[in-house]
Amino acid sequence: MISAGLGIYAIAIPALLFVLLAGTEIIWPCRKLVLGRYPRWRTHALFFATNAIVGRLLSFLVVVGVAANWADANQFGALNLIALPVWVDAIIAFILLDFAVWFQHLIMHRSPYLWRMHAVHHSDRDLDVTTALRFHPFELIVSTVYKSAIVALLGVPVIVALAFELWLNTNALFNHSNIRLPRKLERVLRLFLVTPDMHLVHHSTLIDEQKHNFGFALTVWDRVFGTYRAESILGAENQKIGLSNIDDARPSGFMWSMKQPIT
Template identity: 75%
Template sequence: MIEAGLGIYAIAIPALLLFALAGAEYIWPRRALVLGRYPRWRTHALFFATNAVVGRILSFFVVIGVAATWADAHRFGMLHILNWPFWAQALMAFVVLDFAVWLQHFAMHRFAFFWPMHAVHHSDRDLDVTTALRFHPFELIVSTFYKSAMVALLGVPLAVALAFELWLNANALFNHSNIRLPKYLDRMLRTFFVTPDMHLVHHSVIVAEQKSNFGFALSIWDRLFGTYCAESMVGAENQKIGLSQFDDQRPSAFVWSMKQPMT
């Protein structure tokens, strides 16, 4: 029941945030879009719909909620052994899961098996809030299994696991958005969190820069592992987004993007 209740927030909060950030992008755009909003938005809406269906099918086998419930019923996982107070468990789970997501993103770039599915996300030639929806279903399947395993191994309480998902989605929407934050605010936020300008570097056409700023929420992991890059070597204003081999209209098409990992 908790899951059903939180499920409404898990949809409503990101949806509201998506509209709010899309509005902010309109008022304070960071950069002019190369391929524009349409048909990119149509393609990303279709990605969302496809992933909603795949997520629904996946939920019959394994989901984060199921993993958390199972771990709780079997008193399985690190947090059950430690027996900490709830707030400490929640804090620990957020930090460890955030690192796990950083590591997964690092692996997506590092290993030839994963890169083609993640490259679909990177082939977008612009960045805006809808780029956060542009993940190939293959990557959704991998990340669902991976995060569920992490939740079970850690023994993350159900409410915390679902709150983390919400937090992660909210951060992804924020750091992909095409909004111009005041410099001081960007600098201040970066101390702890990944900002749009920080994630922009990760979407550079320059391959070396794609291997920086893997974080989605906390910025500490990139600083700790030496993968932090403050700004593109050509400067944020001149930085091109996407993959150099797809320097045309193709990434804005849905069917082409879906087939991209198989080509």
């Protein structure tokens, strides 16, 4: 089982990163917010609270606690077929899980049913660190079931499954944040990792641009499968964020956002 110490890191690292990014955004924002922080932040705090109970807890317990422990105990899954050092298993699992998450994101945009859930994330008219918390509980449940199946099929070691969840969460906080990185650093970083400028393109109101930059952590998948786009055709400064048919303050409301998939 997972030690309490690791569980604390899984909470403390994203929490610390959140505070750092939120503080940086407030002092040196990259873009001026369209709808501002309030009541968006309240709504996103409510998303976080809801997802902490029905989503993240479920995700942590099911993906890590059940799928990974079960695969470990039964020596099930592709990675258990050959005896490799744990660090080799870890690298293979990280790469495959990162691809699985990229692919899931692409399908979320392709399937009309799944898009209804994922559109809640895209309906935010601004992009900042709190947008990373804005996922409908329906979408988190779908992600949990999907990731659990992948973790079990691959036979991902428990510690690696936990580390991957942490990796995914910290990357999501980073690439949704409204911070400006030094240009040279950003250009080098985006060769490997999804940067805020790169993920911004994916949140464009233009549908064609939403179908690019699906990556949450590694940029390799978008580059290999031809879905990489460096910048909006309107330029980063003029690009609008959100959905083209929602140009009012409704996404700032919690109840409106919760009902969005079924309206």
